[in-house]
Amino acid sequence: MATAVTHIAALVTNDPSLGDGPLGIVHDAALVIDGERIAWVGRTADVPATDNRVVAEGRAAVPGFVDSHSHLVFAGDRTEEFNARMSGRSYTAGGIRTTVAATRAASNNVLHANAGRHVREALLQGTTTIEIKSGYGLTTEDEARSLSIAAAHTDEVTYLGAHIVAPEFADDPAAYVELVTGPMLDACAPYARWIDVFCETGAFDGDQARAVLTAGARRGLVPRIHANQLSYGPGVQLAVELGAASADHCTHLTDDDVAALAGSDTVATLLPGAEFSTRARYPDARRLLDAGATVALSPDCNPGSSYTSSMAFCIAVAVREMGMTPDEALWSATAGGARALRRDDVGRLAPGARADVVLLDAPSHVHLAYRPGVPLVSAVWRAGELVR
Numbered sequence: 446m447a448t449a450v451t452h453i454a455a456l457v458t459n460d461p462s463l464g465d466g467p468l469g470i471v472h473d474a475a476l477v478i479d480g481e482r483i484a485w486v487g488r489t490a491d492v493p494a495t496d497n498r499v500v501a502e503g504r505a506a507v508p509g510f511v512d513s514h515s516h517l518v519f520a521g522d523r524t525e526e527f528n529a530r531m532s533g534r535s536y537t538a539g540g541i542r543t544t545v546a547a548t549r550a551a552s553n554n555v556l557h558a559n560a561g562r563h564v565r566e567a568l569l570q571g572t573t574t575i576e577i578k579s580g581y582g583l584t585t586e587d588e589a590r591s592l593s594i595a596a597a598h599t600d601e602v603t604y605l606g607a608h609i610v611a612p613e614f615a616d617d618p619a620a621y622v623e624l625v626t627g628p629m630l631d632a633c634a635p636y637a638r639w640i641d642v643f644c645e646t647g648a649f650d651g652d653q654a655r656a657v658l659t660a661g662a663r664r665g666l667v668p669r670i671h672a673n674q675l676s677y678g679p680g681v682q683l684a685v686e687l688g689a690a691s692a693d694h695c696t697h698l699t700d701d702d703v704a705a706l707a708g709s710d711t712v713a714t715l716l717p718g719a720e721f722s723t724r725a726r727y728p729d730a731r732r733l734l735d736a737g738a739t740v741a742l743s744p745d746c747n748p749g750s751s752y753t754s755s756m757a758f759c760i761a762v763a764v765r766e767m768g769m770t771p772d773e774a775l776w777s778a779t780a781g782g783a784r785a786l787r788r789d790d791v792g793r794l795a796p797g798a799r800a801d802v803v804l805l806d807a808p809s810h811v812h813l814a815y816r817p818g819v820p821l822v823s824a825v826w827r828a829g830e831l832v833r
């Protein structure tokens with residue numbers, strides 16, 4: 446049974462052949478949802494007859510947000526760490542251990558419910574596709590169960606056994622890399638599509654990151670990487686060399702790093718929630734865009750460095766602090782995220798695409814940045830199902 450959504454003030458399709466500008470915006474628009482897919486997009490005046498009709502009454506519509514980076518399999522929280530940081534202490538990779546301990550101690554039911562609650566929280570704010578990483582287990586058993594829990598909530602599952610060196614291996618990081626690329630990989634690969642590594646001082650160096658990603662690639666997992674978050678380093682160059690789908694964070698980039706990203710298919714995924722919540726300098730989206738790199742945005746939802754699931758918040762920060770135009774930020778939060786996940790069925794609203802549609806209580810997508818902190822998402826369809 447098809448549903449027409451009509452009288453949309455401005456519909457962002459992300460398909461320039463369907464409307465104005467790079468976002469392919471159609472004014473006084475309508476779309477038809479048939480089953481899980483978009484069946485038709487055009488002007489309200491031309492909409493075909495359907496059984497159901499939803500009148501958008503002058504609201505804007507955008508594709509569901511595509512969040513390509515989250516850490517939702519965890520227990521506990523790190524309120525105290527955040528509170529201390531906001532009172533003057535700096536952020537290091539060390540706090541991750543707190544969440545590892547809480548996650549290991551939690552039951553499968555608690556971890557499953559916690560992940561589900563955050564996926565739902567993101568969905569109600571317009572995120573209709575979400576990637577979920579492991580990385581708070583750091584034993585073969587705890588990483589494998591983290592991934593099986595992630596897989597219950599999404600198809601976009603990432604093995605991040607190399608988040609930090611597990612505490613038991615603090616004196617022998619090489620042995621931990623052997624575990625992550627050996628028995629742990631064997632146990633985890635069946636659940637995952639992607640492999641990730643935190644390439645940073647205090648986590649894994651360039652050689653270790655290369656060993657992790659190439660071992661994953663041999664098992665059919667596609668690389669993505671936490672790169673250049675806290676300092677300059679080899680992560681971005683490694684990502685490009687290995688053909689990673691995405692290099693995430695990209696806060697400290699040399700001109701060579703920017704050029705490498707611009708000359709590649711590796712998406713630069715910017716995670717401004719992390720800089721917000723660690724009071725650090727934001728990545729320079731303008732520099733990446735001007736060089737010709739593809740940019741995605743994600744909240745990086747995790748209990749330590751960025752405890753937000755709000756893509757709208759990231760759009761507002763990207764526009765205010767990172768040199769993005771409202772159009773660029775919207776594209777990066779939708780089509781950019783889809784690129785980072787190598788998906789072409791989401792992140793756009795054109796015939797054949799998955800019917801992931803967000804209606805905003807605003808006449809234009811620009812309001813996402815113009816009205817920061819205001820809950821503008823008023824209706825959400827995911828794969829054709831009205832979920833909000």
Ligand code: NIG
Nearest residue numbers: 541643671719745747749750
């Ligand atoms: O993306 N950078 C590494 N991992 C997370 C932080 C995780 C944590 O602090 O628990 C991030 O920022």
Ligand code: FE
Nearest residue numbers: 514516671745
């Ligand atoms: Fe992250």
